[in-house]
Amino acid sequence: MTGLTIVLLLVVLATAVATGARHWRLPAPSLLVVAGLGIGLLPWVPNIHVAPEVISVLVLPPLLYASAEEMSSRELRAVWRPVTVLVFGLVLASAAAVGMIASALTPLSPATAFVLGAILASTDPVAVTALGRRLSLPPRVQAMVQAESLFNDATSLVLYKVAVATAVTASAVSIPSAAGQFVVLGGGGALIGGAVAAVVVLVRRRTEDPVLETVIALVTPYASYVLAEDLHTSGVTAVIVAGVILGSTGHKLTNAPIRLQIHAVYDTVVFLLESVVFAVIGLQLPTQVRELAADERGWPLWVPAVAFTVLALRLLWVFPLSALMQYRRGNNRISWRVPAVLSWAGTRGVMPLAAALSIPLTTHSGAPLPHRALILTLTTGTIALTLVVQGFTLAPVVRRSGIALEPQHTAREEAQARHHLARAALAELEQIETADAAPQIALKQLHRHLEARIQQANDDSSTDGDTDDTATRPADAYREIRRALIAVETAELQRLYEANKISNTTRRRLQRALDLEEASLGG
Numbered sequence: 001m002t003g004l005t006i007v008l009l010l011v012v013l014a015t016a017v018a019t020g021a022r023h024w025r026l027p028a029p030s031l032l033v034v035a036g037l038g039i040g041l042l043p044w045v046p047n048i049h050v051a052p053e054v055i056s057v058l059v060l061p062p063l064l065y066a067s068a069e070e071m072s073s074r075e076l077r078a079v080w081r082p083v084t085v086l087v088f089g090l091v092l093a094s095a096a097a098v099g100m101i102a103s104a105l106t107p108l109s110p111a112t113a114f115v116l117g118a119i120l121a122s123t124d125p126v127a128v129t130a131l132g133r134r135l136s137l138p139p140r141v142q143a144m145v146q147a148e149s150l151f152n153d154a155t156s157l158v159l160y161k162v163a164v165a166t167a168v169t170a171s172a173v174s175i176p177s178a179a180g181q182f183v184v185l186g187g188g189g190a191l192i193g194g195a196v197a198a199v200v201v202l203v204r205r206r207t208e209d210p211v212l213e214t215v216i217a218l219v220t221p222y223a224s225y226v227l228a229e230d231l232h233t234s235g236v237t238a239v240i241v242a243g244v245i246l247g248s249t250g251h252k253l254t255n256a257p258i259r260l261q262i263h264a265v266y267d268t269v270v271f272l273l274e275s276v277v278f279a280v281i282g283l284q285l286p287t288q289v290r291e292l293a294a295d296e297r298g299w300p301l302w303v304p305a306v307a308f309t310v311l312a313l314r315l316l317w318v319f320p321l322s323a324l325m326q327y328r329r330g331n332n333r334i335s336w337r338v339p340a341v342l343s344w345a346g347t348r349g350v351m352p353l354a355a356a357l358s359i360p361l362t363t364h365s366g367a368p369l370p371h372r373a374l375i376l377t378l379t380t381g382t383i384a385l386t387l388v389v390q391g392f393t394l395a396p397v398v399r400r401s402g403i404a405l406e407p408q409h410t411a412r413e414e415a416q417a418r419h420h421l422a423r424a425a426l427a428e429l430e431q432i433e434t435a436d437a438a439p440q441i442a443l444k445q446l447h448r449h450l451e452a453r454i455q456q457a458n459d460d461s462s463t464d465g466d467t468d469d470t471a472t473r474p475a476d477a478y479r480e481i482r483r484a485l486i487a488v489e490t491a492e493l494q495r496l497y498e499a500n501k502i503s504n505t506t507r508r509r510l511q512r513a514l515d516l517e518e519a520s521l522g523g
Contacts, residue, residue: 120348236351493514
C-alpha cells in the first residue's frame with residue numbers, strides 16, 4: 001500500500017466519520033479519534049508515521065487561522081485579564097506538575113519529563129473551537145475559552161524550546177534567557193502577524209477578482225507562519241494575530257459574493273484538515289505503542305495519570321480564579337457553573353501533537369534522545385483521552401451547568417437585530433422616496449419588502465406575502481436601491497455590535513444573510 005493510497009483512504013475515512021458525527025450530533029473530534037484508534041488496532045493496517053512538517057506546516061496554520069478569525073476583538077478586550085492569568089500562570093504550573101508526575105512514575109528523566117510537561121501545558125485552539133461550535137455558550141465564556149487556547153501557545157512554545165534545549169544539551173535553565181526568548185518568540189510573532197495582516201488588507205482592498213481573493217485568503221496563514229519561523233519567532237503567534245485582525249476587518253475588505261466564496265472554500269479546507277488530523281491522532285497511537293521499549297510498557301497507567309494531573313490542576317486553578325473575579329465584581333454568592341465549563345473545555349489536540357512530533361531524534365552528542373517514543377505515546381494518549389472523555393461529556397456538563405444560551409434567547413436577539421436593520425433600511429428608503437430619485441414601482445416593492453421583514457422580526461412567525469412582480473419592476477433600479485439599503489443595514493449591524501447590543505455570533509450570522517441577499521441580486 002503506497003503512501004498516496006493511505007492518504008486518500010484516510011481522507012475518505014475522516015470525511016465519512018465527520019459527516020456521521022454531524023448527522024448524529026456527536027463531537028466530531030472525539031468520534032474521529034475513536035474511529036482512528038479502532039482502525040489503527042486492526043492487524044493488517046500498516047504503521048502510520050506522520051512527518052513533523054505535515055502537521056506543523058501544512059495542517060496547523062489554516063486551522064489556527066480559522067479559529068482566530070472567529071475570535072471577537074471586542075470580547076477579547078473584555079476577558080484579557082483572566083486570560084492573561086491562564087496564559088502565563090496555568091501553563092507554567094501545568095508544565096511543572098506534569099513534569100514532576102512523569103518523572104516520578106515513568107522512566108523519563110527530569111529533563112525529558114519537563115519536555116512532556118511543556119508539550120501538554122496548553123489547551124488546543126483547534127480542538128476547543130471544533131468542540132465549541134456545537135455549544136451555545138455565553139459570549140464571555142466562549143471568548144475566554146477560545147482566547148486562552150489561542151494565546152497560551154506562545155508561553156508553552158517557549159517552555160517547549162527551553163525544555164528541549166535542556167534535554168538535548170544537558171544544560172541548565174536560565175530564567176533571563178527564557179524570558180528573553182519569550183519576548184522574541186511572542187512579540188516577534190505578533191509583529192509579523194500584524195504586518196502580514198496589514199499587507200493583506202492593502203492588497204484585498206484593491207482586488208475584486210474572486211479567484212485571487214480566495215488564493216490570498218488561503219495563502220495568508222501559511223505566509224504568516226513561514227515568515228515568522230524563518231525569522232526565528234513564533235509562527236503560531238503570527239498566524240493567530242493575523243487571523244484576529246483580519247477576522248474583525250474581513251467584512252469591510254470585499255463584496256458579498258467574494259466573501260461567500262472565500263467562506264465556502266475555507267469551510268471545506270477546515271473540514272477536511274480537521275477531520276484528517278483528529279483521525280491521525282487515533283491512528284498513530286497503536287503505531288507508537290508498538291515502538292516502545294520493555295521498560296516503557298506501563299503507558300496504559302501513565303496516560304490516565306498525566307491526563308488526570310492536567311485536568312485536576314486546571315480545576316484547582318480555574319475555580320479560585322473565578323471566585324476571586326466574582327468577589328471583585330461584588331458577587332457574594334460564588335457560582336461553580338462557569339469555572340466547571342471552563343475547566344472541562346480545556347482539551348488537548350493538534351498543537352501538542354505538532355510539538356511532540358518535532359522533538360529531535362538525537363542529543364547534542366549524537367546519541368538517540370532517551371525515551372522519545374514514550375513521550376510521543378504519552379502525548380498522543382493524553383490527547384486522545386481528553387478528546388474522548390471531555391469531548392463526549394462537555395455538552396452534558398454545559399447543559400447541567402445551565403449557562404448555555406437558550407434557543408429562544410438567540411432567536412430573540414437575532415429578531416431584534418433584524419428589526420433594527422430593517423428600520424434603518426426603511427428610513428434610508430424614505431429619504432430616497434422624498435428625493436424622487438428612483439421609479440415608484442421599485443420603491444413600493446422595496447417598501448413592502450422591508451415592512452414585511454419588520455413584521456416578521458416582531459412576531460417571528462409572519463411570512464412575506466408579496467407577489468412576485470419582478471417582471472414589471474425596473475430591475476436595475478431595484479437592485480441598485482436594494483444594494484444601497486443593504487449597505488445601510490450592514491452599517492447598522494456593525495453599530496449594534498460595537499454598542500454591545502448583539503453578540504459576535506449574531507453579527508456573523510446576520511452578515512452572512514445580508515451577503516446572501518446581496519449576492520442573489522446578481523447584475
